[in-house]
Amino acid sequence: MPEVEQRALDTCSQQGASYADVRVVRREDESISVKSGRVEAVSLGESEGLGVRVLVDGAWGFASSSVLNTREADRVASEAVRIARASGTALRQPADLDDRAPARGHFATPVEEDPFALSLETKIGDLLAADERMRAVKGIAFTESLFHAQRERKSFAATDGSQTEQEITHVGAAIEVNAVEGDELQRRTYPDAGGGYQAAGYEYIRSLDLAGHAEALAEESVKLLRAPQCPSGRFTIILDPSQLYLQIHESCGHPTELDRVFGTEASYAGTSFLTTDRLDDGFMYGSELVDIVADATAPGGLGTFGWDDEGVEAQQVPLVKEGRFVGYLSSRETAPRIGRKSGGAMRADGWNRIPLIRMTNINLLPKPGKSLEEIVEDTDDGLYLASNRSWSIDDRRLNFQFATEVAYEIKGGKRGQLYKNPTYTGITYEFWRSCDAVGDERSYRMLGTPNCGKGEPGQLMHVGHAVSGARFRDVQVGVGKW
Numbered sequence: 121m122p123e124v125e126q127r128a129l130d131t132c133s134q135q136g137a138s139y140a141d142v143r144v145v146r147r148e149d150e151s152i153s154v155k156s157g158r159v160e161a162v163s164l165g166e167s168e169g170l171g172v173r174v175l176v177d178g179a180w181g182f183a184s185s186s187v188l189n190t191r192e193a194d195r196v197a198s199e200a201v202r203i204a205r206a207s208g209t210a211l212r213q214p215a216d217l218d219d220r221a222p223a224r225g226h227f228a229t230p231v232e233e234d235p236f237a238l239s240l241e242t243k244i245g246d247l248l249a250a251d252e253r254m255r256a257v258k259g260i261a262f263t264e265s266l267f268h269a270q271r272e273r274k275s276f277a278a279t280d281g282s283q284t285e286q287e288i289t290h291v292g293a294a295i296e297v298n299a300v301e302g303d304e305l306q307r308r309t310y311p312d313a314g315g316g317y318q319a320a321g322y323e324y325i326r327s328l329d330l331a332g333h334a335e336a337l338a339e340e341s342v343k344l345l346r347a348p349q350c351p352s353g354r355f356t357i358i359l360d361p362s363q364l365y366l367q368i369h370e371s372c373g374h375p376t377e378l379d380r381v382f383g384t385e386a387s388y389a390g391t392s393f394l395t396t397d398r399l400d401d402g403f404m405y406g407s408e409l410v411d412i413v414a415d416a417t418a419p420g421g422l423g424t425f426g427w428d429d430e431g432v433e434a435q436q437v438p439l440v441k442e443g444r445f446v447g448y449l450s451s452r453e454t455a456p457r458i459g460r461k462s463g464g465a466m467r468a469d470g471w472n473r474i475p476l477i478r479m480t481n482i483n484l485l486p487k488p489g490k491s492l493e494e495i496v497e498d499t500d501d502g503l504y505l506a507s508n509r510s511w512s513i514d515d516r517r518l519n520f521q522f523a524t525e526v527a528y529e530i531k532g533g534k535r536g537q538l539y540k541n542p543t544y545t546g547i548t549y550e551f552w553r554s555c556d557a558v559g560d561e562r563s564y565r566m567l568g569t570p571n572c573g574k575g576e577p578g579q580l581m582h583v584g585h586a587v588s589g590a591r592f593r594d595v596q597v598g599v600g601k602w
């Protein structure tokens with residue numbers, strides 16, 4: 121174990137901690153943005169430090185520093201213990217951690233083409249090429265293209281003997297095109313409404329073929345200006361992966377965070393309708409086709425790792441099984457309160473933040489049978505909604521409204537007329553219970569979002585969602601105002 125980590129743990133133990141863990145994290149970031157043909161910003165960031173978390177008489181303390189030497193490790197460890205003792209005086213329920221074997225090993229994201237080793241010119245060139253093709257389409261007002269890469273090298277050690285090393289690489293890219301007429305703006309984005317993020321190397325960005333999709337995307341944004349408003353009423357709707365992943369994020373990912381259920385996150389992020397009595401009662405969250413899993417082992421996911429930030433091994437945790445609500449995202453402290461062991465969902469945004477219960481990869485499992493296109497062919501009358509434009513959902517994650525960039529009419533199994541400004545609303549469990557078709561492996565893909573917010577001070581987390589698209593019956597559809 122590195123000396124700095126050993127020293128921090130020893131100091132914590134000597135000063136009376138019953139448990140301590142230390143993370144040393146080095147994070148590199150690179151982002152590039154191109155706006156309307158010009159390189160708007162290139163930013164490179166690097167940050168390194170250690171965070172020490174301790175448990176003293178059942179109370180948590182945390183402290184951190186960007187200075188990595190043994191003297192500072194002593195100081196930070198002592199500060200964490202002091203904070204734990206101070207917070208112990210206001211303790212409502214002493215923390216009690218689940219039992220587990222010490223974590224040991226090494227994990228790295230498989231990367232074919234290192235995004236940080238690649239020249240800036242290449243990455244900028246790929247964005248500019250896509251940007252140029254978007255702007256070549258008549259009627260385009262402005263465009264934007266983005267690239268982002270992040271690499272984290274994390275070393276974790278704990279007083280129980282755990283010691284792990286991880287190297288996690290994430291990349292993402294998006295292009296956006298805006299057509300404007302009068303005070304109306306119509307936007308199209310690729311890929312997947314900003315969800316084009318994976319744990320991978322630059323090979324993933326190449327696979328997106330941004331330039332190859334740019335022209336059709338721009339043409340559609342112009343067409344939207346002339347398209348009729350989306351019809352209002354009750355409709356059968358099919359959600360493209362570019363919308364479905366955010367539906368899952370907001371209406372299943374967040375309400376299954378166990379700290380939120382216990383009310384410890386209520387002030388910032390709200391509570392949850394998925395209370396623990398609903399777990400005991402086998403509450404029907406959705407139809408029998410709905411299988412949702414928190415899978416930290418899924419290839420390419422932004423929530424894929426070897427161990428979470430309290431040393432719990434990556435695992436697949438069923439949240440909804442054949443429609444029934446069966447599990448939560450949890451931690452070593454919260455899981456025992458429902459008689460379980462941690463599902464390994466504690467994640468921290470860098471070295472200077474305490475881990476919180478976060479999504480890993482919240483995936484709607486594909487169903488063998490029909491591809492997404494075959495589900496469209498199997499639909500007489502309905503709407504196909506794609507690419508998230510906005511969302512809102514209440515504190516308990518029950519009543520929601522989503523808007524998408526486009527809707528296409530489905531008549532007799534064929535996609536036709538384009539509609540603008542579609543929205544749909546619902547109540548989480550009624551909506552998921554109305555799901556009567558889920559696409560198979562052929563349209564199943566891993567998407568992700570790098571900016572899921574939670575906590576005070578705020579933490580942004582990278583989380584993944586693999587989805588294949590799905591059909592829902594009798595959903596309230598309307599027109600959004602922009």
Ligand SMILES: [Zn+2]
Nearest residue numbers: 369571572573
């Ligand atoms: Zn979120």
